[in-house]
Amino acid sequence: MRDLQKSQMEVVNKTLTEATAVMKTLHTPKASLIHIESLVCLTAMLLLLRTIFGSLGRRHNVRKLKFMLWAGSTLGLVDTISSFFITYTLGLMHETSFQTELFPVWATFLIVFFRSSDSFSAYNGLEDNDWRKNYHWQRLFENILLAKLLSMHVRMSPMIWGVMTIWGVMTIWGVFCLLQFAQLMVSKKAKSLLTAQGYDLQRSTKLISDYMSSEHQTSDPCNPDPIQMRGYNYVVRGEETTWVNGSPLEITDKVVTVVKVWACQGSLLSSTGGDKDGKLKDICLSFSLYKLLSLRFCSYSLPKEAHKKLWTLIRNGLLEEKNGYERAFRVIEVELSFLFDLLYTKCPIIFQPVLWQLKVTELLLLVIGSQATIGLCFASYNLNRPQDEVQLATSGGLSIDVLVTSLILTLFTFVQLGQLFFMAISEWAKVSLLCKYVQTPSWHEKKCMPKLIGLICRMRSRKPWERKLRQYSLLESHGYTPPLWLYNQITAAYIDQKRDGKKESKPAELSSEVKQAVFHYLMLNSGVLENGEASLRLNQVAGKLSWACRLETQTQVIIVWHIATSICEHEVRISDSNFLVASSLSKYLAYLVEFSPELLPNHPYDSEFVFDKVIIESRKLLKGCTTGGEKIRKLKEIGNTTDDTSSLMKWGAQLGQQLLDVGEGPNFIWKVLAEFWAELMVYVAPSDDAKAHAEHLVMGGEFVTHLWALVSHAGMEREPPVEQPTLNRSPSRPN
Structure with a gap:
């Protein structure tokens, strides 16, 4: 027994000794x-992800990517934590008991890497911009830490190559800071990081708003020609000169308009x-229209005559x-x-x-500087190092x-070169080049310049939007229950x-087919605009089906017609363009009801209330139905009942049966x-939102956002709502 206890004590002592040794090694x-x-490596990878995913959000609505973008925005894994890691790492470099010439190299390039990104990843939209108000104070604190670190290493570096390396990164950092300061001064944006949150947007849109309030009167007195764009003096570029002078916007040689481009x-x-x-x-037309759309974000509006002229441009042009x-x-x-x-x-x-010339200079200098720094680092570490220097080696x-x-x-070099390339072929660069071409008659006679501009303007490296209908x-998803381990009262806070x-x-x-x-x-x-009754009148079925367009809320209309379309999709499925249009738009509008109700006419909470109610109804009425065929048969039974139950499921089933009874064949139903x-x-x-x-x-x-812009x-406005029935009684409809 004593031998066993002695053996156990030896094991415990050995374990404690090993743990103590491990703890000591953690402080070496x-x-x-x-x-x-x-x-440093983790922060560099986060900054790389920040650059890559910063522009992917608007091109992909994939669930996994959305989660990454959400994490990068809400949890701060991209901006907040990257900034924290940089500051924390700088602090560790200050507190170490040893020195290495690579500390200032790492610190400098992490800071430059963080600040040189041209786009900011955003997921929560405009609200993401609010927390950036402390941006400049954070950058100032980082500059102070970096300056102290650089000065300390210059004094303590024992080797000439080490001093050269430090002076090299100091030069890069200094040039970068000067260029950043010059950009702020030239752009007059020191008070706000993004124009979306600044006074400058208000001032520039005010210029456009004042100009557009009378553009329809001062332009070509003849009827505007939307084909040749005669009479459309919409501003493309050049209002910046008026903006700086603080005078009303006037069309001069420095201002490029749509009519000048055409x-x-x-x-x-x-x-x-x-x-x-x-x-x-x-491309220039899109840029001009974008200026008009941005008025809505500053509470400016256009007169009715201006809207009529724009509608003529859209319809007849x-x-x-x-x-x-x-x-x-x-x-x-492109406008969006x-x-x-x-x-x-x-x-x-x-x-x-x-x-933009300053930005190009900045990117090129950073690329050259980073490669030169690599050479200096290898040259420095190929020399005989002091025996007591702390370093890691194979x-x-x-x-x-x-x-x-x-x-x-x-990695930094590739990111900078990538940014330079995408900046050169961006829509903003194309507009700038095209406007410069319009303003420079000497370029018209040359051969190389038009070819170069044309090559750049026709480059489309990435699609601007996802181009999908969610x-x-x-009937497929009403029985879905989210996993409790992920969605519960504890995770609700996150x-x-x-x-x-x-x-x-x-x-x-x-x-x-859908767009057409x-x-x-x-x-x-x-x-x-009418909510479907005009199409029913054109097809001479309004007398039978228009009751389903006059429900209490637009959400109810969408759900009832969605159920009816689902029934027809199962009963009279055909291979036809009308089938493709109806089925995809039915499911898309149902998606908006459930996932993006704020983009629809009714209040979002009302839409959520209606949706929750129909889910409860569907689970009760379709209980025990597992296949699509069983669900459709159950719905048809419900639709044939004569009770006066106020149920969206029943109304949808009745509408579906009416469509099936039209009597002119499947092609007409889908038309x-x-x-x-x-x-x-x-x-x-x-x-208005x-x-x-x-x-x-x-x-x-x-897709609804594209239509919203148009x-x-x-x-255009919706027709005034007619008196609607309430949910306490069924809408009147023919038998």
Whole structure:
């Protein structure tokens, strides 16, 4: 027994001795160096992700990517924690008992890496910009720490190569700071990091608003020509000069307008030369329209006459020609990309006059400086090092410290070159080059310049938006229950909770058929939008089906017609463009009800209330039904009952049965449904909540946002609501 106790005590003592040894090794200089290097590498990777994912949000609405972007914004894994790691690492470098020339190298390039990114990742939309008000104070504190670290290492470095390395990074840091300061001074943006939050946006939009209040009176007195753009003196670029002088905006030689772009005699913009498809001129048109759309974010509005003129431009210009819907969508797509950059990136600052040259100089110097620093580091560490110097090396004598430094600077170089490339082919650069071409007649006669500008302007490296329709099927997802381990009272403080029945279906591509159908109904309306009854009248079925357009809320209308469409999709499924349009738009509007109700006419809470109620109804009525066929049969039974129950499920089943009984065949049924959903899609587009649409620009964009931009320009409004029945009684309908 005693031997057993003695053996156990020896094991305990041995374990305590080993633990003590491990604890001591954690406080050695090498352990501290490993700790610092790990933080440096981690921070560099976070900054790389910050640069990569900063622009992906508006192009992809994938769930996994959305979670990463959410984490990067809400939890601060990209900006807040990166900044914290930099400050914390600088503090550790100050407190170490040993010195290495690579400390100032790592510190300098992490700070420069963090600040040189041109775009900021955003997920929560405009609210993400509020916390950046302390940006400059944080940067000032980092500069003080870095300056102290650099001065300390210059005094203590024992080798000439070490001093040269430190002086090299000091020079890079100093040039970077000077260029950053010059950019702030030139752009006059020192008071705000982003124009979306600054006084400058208010002032620039005020200029455009005042100008547009009378543009329709001072332009060509003849009827405007939306094909040749005669009479459309919409500003493209040049109002900056008026802005600086503080005088009202006037059209001078320094101001480029839409009519000047279309009237340009150069071969690059000629319809028989370098711009046969009109895509280059349309970039300038998109930029001009973006300036008008941005008025909504500063509570400015246009007079009715200006909206009428814009509607003429859209209807008789963009949509008039063959495949005009593709051109209209492309113009609005680029317009919204400009709006995204205005609200979430520094592009409006960078592409101000003179400032973009400073940015190009900055990026080139950083690339050259980072490569020169790698050479200095290798030269320094190839010399005989002091025996007592703390460093990490492989068994073959290869310095891990220098390898880490080379990796960080190589990543930094690729990021800077990538930013330089994407900056050169950005829509902002294209507008700048095209406007410069319009203003410089000497370029018109040259051959190389038009070819170079044309090559840049036709480069499309990335699609600006996701170009998909998110989908939701009530009959497929009503039984979904979110996992309790992820969605509960504890996690509610950290993530948005999912409700029962809230499960997306596979997204559908935004097809040409859908765009054509929706833009067709946009063309048909006379300025006042209806929620589907106009299409029913055209198909001569309004007498039978219009009751389902007159429910208490628009959310109810969408759900009832969605249920009816689901029934028809199961009973009379065909391979037809109308089937594609109706089914995809039905599920898309159902998706908006559940996932983005703020983009629809009703109050979001009302939509959530209606949706929760229909989920409860569907679970009760379809209990025990597992297959799609069983659910449809149950719905048809419910639709044939004669009770007066006020139920959206019953109304949807009754409407579905009425559609099946139309008697003119499946093709006609899907024609009615396709035209109804296309009209309803246009009907829900107008919105006074511009911020809600701006929020969704960072998550892949929504098709309804593209329509919102179009109807905003046209000044379209929904028809006044008629007296609606309440949920306490069924809507009147024919038997």
